[in-house]
Amino acid sequence: xTGTEPILKVEGISKAFGGLKAVQDFALTLNPGDVQGLxxxxxxxxxxxxxxxxxxxxxxxxxxxxxxxxxxGLRPYLIAGAxxxxxxxxxxxxxxxxxxxxxxxxxxxxxxxxxTQAILRTRFHxxxxxxxxxxxxxxxxxxxxxxxxxxxxxxxxxxxxRKLEIARALATDPKVLLLDEPAAGMNPQEKGELRxxxxxxxxxxxxxxxxxEHDMNVVMKICETITVLDYGVTxxxxxxxxxxxxxxxxxxxxxxxxxxx
Amino acid sequence: xxxxxxxxxPGPTLMGSAAIGWLPTIAIILAAVIIQITIRPxxxxxxxxxxxxxxxxxxxxxxxxxxxxxxxxxxxxxxxxMAVGGYTAATVMYYGSFRLFGEASMAGGVLSSMMSDRxxxxxxxxxxxxxxxxxxLFGGLVAAGCGYLVGLPSLRLRGDYLAIVTLxxxxxxRVLIQALTTDALYDADEIAATPVYQFPKYIxxxxxxxxxxxxxxxxxxxxxxxxxxxxxxxxxxxxxxxxFLSIREDEIAAEAMGVNTTRxxxxxxxxxxxxxxxxxxxFAHTSGVQLNAGELGFLKSFDIIIMVVLGGLGSIxxxxxxxxxxxxxxxxxxxxxxxxxxxxxxVPLIAGGIALRMLAARRRADTSIPKLLIGxxxxxxxxxxxxxxxxxxxxxxGRYRMIFYALALIVIMIARxxxxxxxxEIWERGLWRGLGNWVRSLRRExxxxxx
Ligand SMILES: Nc1ncnc2c1ncn2[C@@H]1O[C@H](COP(=O)(O)OP(=O)(O)OP(=O)(O)O)[C@@H](O)[C@H]1O
Ligand SMILES: [Mg+2]
Numbered sequence: 001x002t003g004t005e006p007i008l009k010v011e012g013i014s015k016a017f018g019g020l021k022a023v024q025d026f027a028l029t030l031n032p033g034d035v036q037g038l039x040x041x042x043x044x045x046x047x048x049x050x051x052x053x054x055x056x057x058x059x060x061x062x063x064x065x066x067x068x069x070x071x072x073g074l075r076p077y078l079i080a081g082a083x084x085x086x087x088x089x090x091x092x093x094x095x096x097x098x099x100x101x102x103x104x105x106x107x108x109x110x111x112x113x114x115x116t117q118a119i120l121r122t123r124f125h126x127x128x129x130x131x132x133x134x135x136x137x138x139x140x141x142x143x144x145x146x147x148x149x150x151x152x153x154x155x156x157x158x159x160x161x162r163k164l165e166i167a168r169a170l171a172t173d174p175k176v177l178l179l180d181e182p183a184a185g186m187n188p189q190e191k192g193e194l195r196x197x198x199x200x201x202x203x204x205x206x207x208x209x210x211x212x213e214h215d216m217n218v219v220m221k222i223c224e225t226i227t228v229l230d231y232g233v234t235x236x237x238x239x240x241x242x243x244x245x246x247x248x249x250x251x252x253x254x255x256x257x258x259x260x261x
Numbered sequence: 262x263x264x265x266x267x268x269x270x271p272g273p274t275l276m277g278s279a280a281i282g283w284l285p286t287i288a289i290i291l292a293a294v295i296i297q298i299t300i301r302p303x304x305x306x307x308x309x310x311x312x313x314x315x316x317x318x319x320x321x322x323x324x325x326x327x328x329x330x331x332x333x334x335x336x337x338x339x340x341x342x343m344a345v346g347g348y349t350a351a352t353v354m355y356y357g358s359f360r361l362f363g364e365a366s367m368a369g370g371v372l373s374s375m376m377s378d379r380x381x382x383x384x385x386x387x388x389x390x391x392x393x394x395x396x397x398l399f400g401g402l403v404a405a406g407c408g409y410l411v412g413l414p415s416l417r418l419r420g421d422y423l424a425i426v427t428l429x430x431x432x433x434x435r436v437l438i439q440a441l442t443t444d445a446l447y448d449a450d451e452i453a454a455t456p457v458y459q460f461p462k463y464i465x466x467x468x469x470x471x472x473x474x475x476x477x478x479x480x481x482x483x484x485x486x487x488x489x490x491x492x493x494x495x496x497x498x499x500x501x502x503x504x505f506l507s508i509r510e511d512e513i514a515a516e517a518m519g520v521n522t523t524r525x526x527x528x529x530x531x532x533x534x535x536x537x538x539x540x541x542x543x544f545a546h547t548s549g550v551q552l553n554a555g556e557l558g559f560l561k562s563f564d565i566i567i568m569v570v571l572g573g574l575g576s577i578x579x580x581x582x583x584x585x586x587x588x589x590x591x592x593x594x595x596x597x598x599x600x601x602x603x604x605x606x607x608v609p610l611i612a613g614g615i616a617l618r619m620l621a622a623r624r625r626a627d628t629s630i631p632k633l634l635i636g637x638x639x640x641x642x643x644x645x646x647x648x649x650x651x652x653x654x655x656x657x658x659g660r661y662r663m664i665f666y667a668l669a670l671i672v673i674m675i676a677r678x679x680x681x682x683x684x685x686e687i688w689e690r691g692l693w694r695g696l697g698n699w700v701r702s703l704r705r706e707x708x709x710x711x712x
């Protein structure tokens with residue numbers, strides 16, 4: 001991917017909670033079309049990185065550039081508007097809303113109607129709502145959730161809830177998609193499907209994906225580049241094969257100095 | 262989005278496709294005109310007044326559900342917006358009438374009159390009605406401005422803290438009106454000589470604003486109720502409604518999906534205050550009502566909150582339905598001779614509910630619907646018993662209405678904590694489907710594996 005402008009450029013962001021340095025000097029470059037992984041033991045600071053990128057927390061230092069625009073420290077809704085969408089490690093759907101409404105909400109930030117038009121039910125409003133719904137239904141079909149469109153989101157099984165979260169994020173029309181442990185709680189078959197799905201959405205929606213994952217099988221198979229965090233520090237970056245055999249990574253995961261194998 | 266071969270299913274969203282453009286608005290106004298002209302003369306003054314109160318209460322409950330239900334903020338000062346709108350409109354109306362018509366008595370036509378015995382040819386709509394319309398809208402706007410101010414702390418506070426701020430706001434409004442204003446002017450010459458900006462000082466003080474003309478009628482009250490429901494529904498079923506609801510559902514996720522949560526939280530307050538202000542304007546000009554800030558304090562806010570919680574936070578039809586029930590209930594409580602027959606309703610409800618509950622338990626289906634039936638039946642039965650006792654001892658049950666509210670709330674919260682309709686609307690497909698699924702789950706054989 002040489003010669004292309006990076007879609008996401010993270011330069012040395014850090015975050016401390018009181019005395020705890022959760023993330024130190026984290027850097028990352030995503031080029032359009034990448035699928036990269038972020039791994040590390042529990043408490044390494046992976047989710048905190050996502051929270052820094054999406055504006056949930058403001059970085060103590062460093063810069064985040066999305067598609068050439070500076071987004072460091074902006075409010076999350078602005079960062080979402082700039083083209084970064086995410087899912088959450090502990091699923092955060094809108095449980096009382098229908099599956100369809102969950103996805104339709106994702107399109108809210110791209111709407112150009114205003115509330116007066118909605119109250120007056122103007123032609124533009126109606127056309128826009130139809131477009132939003134069409135888009136949402138298409139996404140649901142892609143994720144094979146269309147048959148449950150009218151059900152409450154809370155009534156979906158766990159694996160489907162994770163898929164719905166991805167569908168909702170895609171409805172925001174993102175350039176970069178951050179997935180926080182998308183395979184957590186899925187059975188092996190669902191994990192296999194998820195791999196195919198991630199591959200498919202990357203091609204069809206031309207999004208760039210950064211994912212956190214504990215399941216090495218998933219990470220190794222779909223990511224081209226992997227960044228490894230341990231105690232907030234980046235200890236390795238590179239292609240899966242090299243990272244897997246990196247002694248520092250093995251040590252971080254096993255807790256003892258390891259050997260390449 | 263280039264997936265090939267995908268079918269585009271047309272179809273209504275969860276809320277159903279809304280009727281188009283201006284038609285429903287016109288239909289609502291027409292219906293209000295027709296009710297006023299044809300039905301009003303057939304009703305006695307008592308029933309007309311109950312219907313009038315229902316309209317105003319629907320406006321209050323439906324507007325409050327936009328704050329407490331849609332965005333999940335907890336406002337406890339809704340009556341204060343009503344007071345602001347009511348006093349603003351009353352000031353314009355009272356002193357405006359003096360300045361324009363030389364006196365403050367009713368100068369409205371048939372549409373604005375609760376009096377059925379007016380003689381001679383009375384016009385349908387007059388300058389007085391126009392002034393009333395204008396001052397009602399103005400009252401709404403001033404209340405909306407206050408809504409904006411109260412909405413601002415909601416950006417930093419949540420939950421209990423916001424509730425306390427809104428409660429404080431309500432009390433401040435009440436005290437300011439009671440303490441800083443004095444008796445209304447009633448002498449036409451004096452009013453003519455007083456500069457306009459001084460009028461807000463003479464709005465009645467602690468004794469209330471008396472001498473207001475009675476413009477409120479079924480036309481205004483039911484018309485505004487209809488328009489409020491329409492507006493709330495159109496907001497809820499649009500992308501903005503989803504934005505509101507997403508905040509109540511999960512604020513962090515809403516923000517991550519691009520919803521400007523601060524803007525929508527304030528907007529909810531502004532819109533709700535606008536409608537509450539207009540409701541206050543109608544209320545202020547109702548026959549038999551003396552506009553008094555003392556009656557628009559915390560207790561009134563609490564009445565509205567009960568309607569919203571009972572109907573289901575976020576449900577427009579639920580709030581409207583609860584407003585109707587809770588307006589009729591106090592009147593019913595004054596009719597123990599009628600209430601004692603409640604067992605005719607209660608017994609089938611309880612028996613049917615218990616039977617369904619046993620069936621549901623055996624089939625491992627959801628038991629909330631049977632519980633709701635039982636709860637409703639028990640409530641009616643309790644009312645009937647209370648009525649029987651009241652009749653034999655000559656007690657006025659109406660004075661104990663708060664006890665019944667509390668009991669009803671306890672029953673509802675046990676049987677159905679999400680309120681009668683939760684966030685849904687009675688006309689929604691999702692709700693019907695939910696009922697359908699439930700009935701189907703009853704039919705399913707015991708122990709059969711779920712798909
Ligand atoms: N809001 C917060 N306040 C204080 N400490 C926090 C906060 N968020 C995270 N931490 C701490 O920062 C460290 C990194 O947490 P983080 O959630 O980013 O880890 P993680 O790599 O996502 O771990 P896991 O694999 O368990 O999800 C942890 O020690 C955590 O306790
Ligand atoms: Mg994590």
